[in-house]
Amino acid sequence: MTRLVELEANGPRKLEPADIDDEKGDIAVCQCGLSDEFPFCDGSHRRTRDEDEGTTYVYADGERREVERVVTTDDADE
Amino acid sequence: MTRLVELEANGPRKLEPADIDDEKGDIAVCQCGLSDEFPFCDGSHRRTRDEDEGTTYVYADGERREVERVVTTDDADE
Numbered sequence: 001m002t003r004l005v006e007l008e009a010n011g012p013r014k015l016e017p018a019d020i021d022d023e024k025g026d027i028a029v030c031q032c033g034l035s036d037e038f039p040f041c042d043g044s045h046r047r048t049r050d051e052d053e054g055t056t057y058v059y060a061d062g063e064r065r066e067v068e069r070v071v072t073t074d075d076a077d078e
Numbered sequence: 079m080t081r082l083v084e085l086e087a088n089g090p091r092k093l094e095p096a097d098i099d100d101e102k103g104d105i106a107v108c109q110c111g112l113s114d115e116f117p118f119c120d121g122s123h124r125r126t127r128d129e130d131e132g133t134t135y136v137y138a139d140g141e142r143r144e145v146e147r148v149v150t151t152d153d154a155d156e
């Protein structure tokens with residue numbers, strides 16, 4: 001029930017009072033990492049609701065796959 | 079200059095006006111994915127400042143590694 005997401009920004013987004021949704025009185029910040037409007041929620045977390053405990057996923061091209069391992073360039077066995 | 083981060087939450091964090099830092103007048107939301115206080119910024123993005131263009135990284139155990147590829151359980155060649 002975790003997922004690997006690819007992020008690019010290397011600095012925070014500063015939210016100000018004006019960013020709060022006037023009607024709702026709050027603003028939903030993405031924590032699943034899948035939002036197309038990251039760091040804001042776009043409802044994409046619904047795709048994660050049936051993730052299995054103990055499994056790590058990647059989401060790409062509209063599909064979800066289970067991660068076996070991440071290979072890094074310094075892995076001695078590759 | 080991207081990185082793979084592992085996220086677990088499967089729902090957004092609702093921020094309200096009370097979450098805004100009174101002194102600063104804003105709140106910094108993490109976009110690098112490395113913050114220990116995710117979804118809030120803790121300054122961890124400073125570690126990403128010297129990432130190379132065109133390279134994807136993983137950060138773990140205080141170290142940074144370059145990602146070669148992500149192997150999924152359905153990869154035919156594994």
